[in-house]
Amino acid sequence: MIQLQDFNYIIPLLIITIGATVTLVIDAFSKNKNVVFWFTIVTVVAALSTAFIHIDIATIVFNNFIRINILSTTFQVLILTAILISVFSSKSYIEKEGINFGEYYSLMLFSVMGMILMVIGNDLLLVFLGLELMSICFYVLAGFMRKRIKSNESALKYFLLGAFMTGFLLYGIALMYGVLGTTNISTISSAGELIKTPTFLIGFGLFMVGFFFKLGVFPFQMWVPDVYEGAPTTITGMMSTAGKIAAVGVILPIVVSLASNITTFRPVFSVAAILTMLIGSVIALSQSNVKRLLAYSSIASAGYIMVGIASMNDWALKGIIFYLVAYVFMQLGAFIIISILEQNSSDTNEFKNLELNNYKGLAKENPVLAIFFTIFLFSLAGIPPFAGFWGKYYIFYAAIQANLIWLSIVGILISVVSVYYYLKLIVYMWFMDSDNTEYSQDVYRVSPLTNFAVSLTIVGTLFFGLFPEVFFNLFKV
């Protein structure tokens, strides 16, 4: 029986749903794009603040379809934070790029709807529904710069591969249903010995593959550089943070709750982790485009998350969640700065100002942006006292606790490689002179809203770097 009070637990979802629909309507009737923007902000802020209401509650509602507990709340808060920062940074970017259409915001909100469904869903079908809702919005958003060939390429590749991989995901769900006769996640978690049957394990493996694709885990990472490069930069930032959080939000609780029955998968996850870290870090070395470079770096981060997944213990839960907290701030911050420096071009085929060479001498021309970017890169490289350090630290700690000492040693060695390309960017910014005279000065005129978004990310990166435990004081994972 669905009871009326059940709706209490999904207030953030309801707010986002209503907001997404209303923005479409507003956009149809109002010429003023600011209205849509501010309405979106109000919607996300309202959802974010109501997400905290049930922070101490663990319950299952809507006929076992919705699971509310500290994990789902944490993931919701993280997703909404990432979206809030993305929305703030979007306005001036889409104005600059000439894609200031109201659907942009409502598609964002619809994708959030999908993400929230994924992390609170207690049924594989609901999770699948959320995943598809999110993905379809992402396909459209990736191709939002419809006059640009790269953006179109990005959307098409993402869509084709996404549709292809969805088939495996669904097949996996079907096999699991075939064994257990249910798609309910709580029931699956407590199924015991049945989980060890080969059919179920194959189903589970295919299910995981579907999410590994979304995370960009080797060998399903091929789409990442192409899609991240072609999509609008603010959307890239959102996909790589909120999208990943939602995917992790589905598989992490399942893996941890099944841990003792799926030890077969530990070598699989470990090998995938190493190859993902290695491919991401090594190929990033030879990239000359900043967006592609960060795309490879985000593949490497997926590898670190996989180290946590392979550990399958409570420390991994904590470690991955903290890594995601840091990731929201440092990754979004980096992409926002790229979006600030990116230039509108009359030539519709090319993005401009995204090559490493364009970053030469940035420190002289705009020291504040250069300092911020440097902090984000240091944090991504995992250098203290920034948040990214603790993320990696907790994850490798989890691996050591799970007796995967060799995995953490390999991981740490690979992350040394990754320091190289982050530092390379920093060297370009600080120690090279600009050889680029075609800039117009107003590239560096940053709008106050974008400024606000960058400030949020820098504060987050520094604050959680200095006081890592504060997060867990609030979210008692």
Next chain:
Amino acid sequence: MSNFFYLVVLMPLIGFFINGLFGKKINNEKISGWLSSICILIPFIISAGTFFELLSMSPESRTIHQVYFSWIATGDLGINYAYLIDPLSISLVLVITGIGFLIHLYSIGYMHGDKGFAKYFAFLNLFVFAMLNLVLGDNLLLIFLGWEGVGLCSYLLIGFWYEKKFTGDAAKKAFIVNRIGDFGFMIAMFLIFANFGTLEISAFLSQISGIQINDGLLIAISLLLFLGACGKSAQIPLYVWLPDAMAGPTPVSALIHAATMVTAGIYLLARTSILYALAPFTTHIVLIVGLLTALMAATIALKQNDIKKILAYSTVSQLGFMFVAIGNFAFTIAVFHLITHAFFKALLFLGSGSVIHGMHEEQDITKMGGLKNKMKITFVTFFIGSLALAGIPPLSGFFSKDEIMYLTFITSGPAYYIITLIAAACTAFYIFRLIGLTFYGKPRYDEAHLHPHESPSLMTIPLIILAVLSAIGGFIGLPHWLGHSMLGDWLAPVFSGAMSILSTYQPEHQTSVALELGLVAVSVIVATTMIVISFKKFSKQTTFEEPTGFGKVLENKYYVDEIYDKTIVEPIQKTSDKILWKIFDIKIIDGFINGVANYISRLSFDWRKIQTGVIQDYTTLSVAGIVILLIYLIFR
């Protein structure tokens, strides 16, 4: 008031951020200066309130432990961001914020017109923030955070006028020498964590209470902590940075290099008093180091001509006195001297700043003279401060210094006492040499071009307040033959643990009022004689000759800097240049690293080719991955 105690630490941090981030935009000296002064005044008021709150409790329960949040929690290491408010820490907080506020006010006048005005106040606020963390932290890591923080601010402020090469060099010297001490601190922390599994001081101290006297581990830990203290508090052999640190702005010398930061070492030893009571071996070393430093620095000060250098060596010498007190297990007296010294030495530094300000950046006292009538307030306050330093009753320095000398006599014996007496005699001599040359006699500067003038009231008011404190500050710790030591009662609960350990192995010392009065008389007579001789000689001196013989050795500070250069700095530079750099680094390390790096970048160029951009290839790779997974799952 303790409910708002977090503001005590937060306000200076906020001041730092405002001045640091927006100082240039505000571009207004009044706003920047007053804002950061208020960010110190409010903490002072709150900590005064907290002080009275503690006072209203019963003596044994005067401890407030405030845990703000869990800072780092991983494995066995759990560290809270927590403050321990007890009589010892609150006393120091009052000194830091009280004197800190006066020095902030003074700085508004002193730094007027400097192009780094806002930056200066930002650093000053950051310093106070770090210093408060140092004295309030309930665990060694938080203390270490403050410890490094004050070191950083000291570095930044010594090198504040970085356009001049020698200020930059002085800043680097301070930083590097302090690193040696910090190294000791860190190793001590590691030892404590490895052996006792905690970094919280009270937990650590209660765990060691049962261990026997002079246990090897405790000696190691206490020696390493003392090495840290030697760095921060400028003791032999690490004192060399402090005199050079005078390159910074004078109020900085007053705040950081006289009143607060340099006493951090004393605080650290007092905070871990139980450890030192359990390791009398180390404490004896503390005593000897303190004695030698006190004597050596006081003799060097006799022959210096730079007004700030004299005061710097005087500070080193007085810090030596404080370590002598700790060496005699007289923790209360060490803190007492710390407080009175903070009053009169801050006063003397600020007074010298006022002189330098009035003389348009002249620091050589042989080029001064006759300033008495031109700078009346500065002169009177400086004179009071000097009397306090020389130990003339009833000024503050008299009570604390004589107590140290008396305790040295009864605890360690007459031989040690004589050394302190010589150091005290030198102290009286050099400070009145300074007074005679600066304020008396005929002007030795170019009167046609230089017109010394009194400083603005923003600078003189702090001088007057500090002069009053230097005059009456000693009454908080009256010796028992005269009355009752309020400070002694106040701090007694903090040191009761150490005292009870001490009573188990140290015989009760025979105290006698007659002996004490006799020693007081001796030291007062010696000090007065020295003052008179020095004053007579230097108030009329007009010509200056190059000193010869031992005087030359003193003028050159026993050639310690030169010896360090020859024996430590140069060999290190040579080894690192000839062997470590040219052979080890370039050939071995670089060869290896470059080889690996080249290999990986070649790998990168090969691997990037898998990214063909063709979607069929992408799907092929994905399917291959899935097939391998299925094969593994079926045939495992």
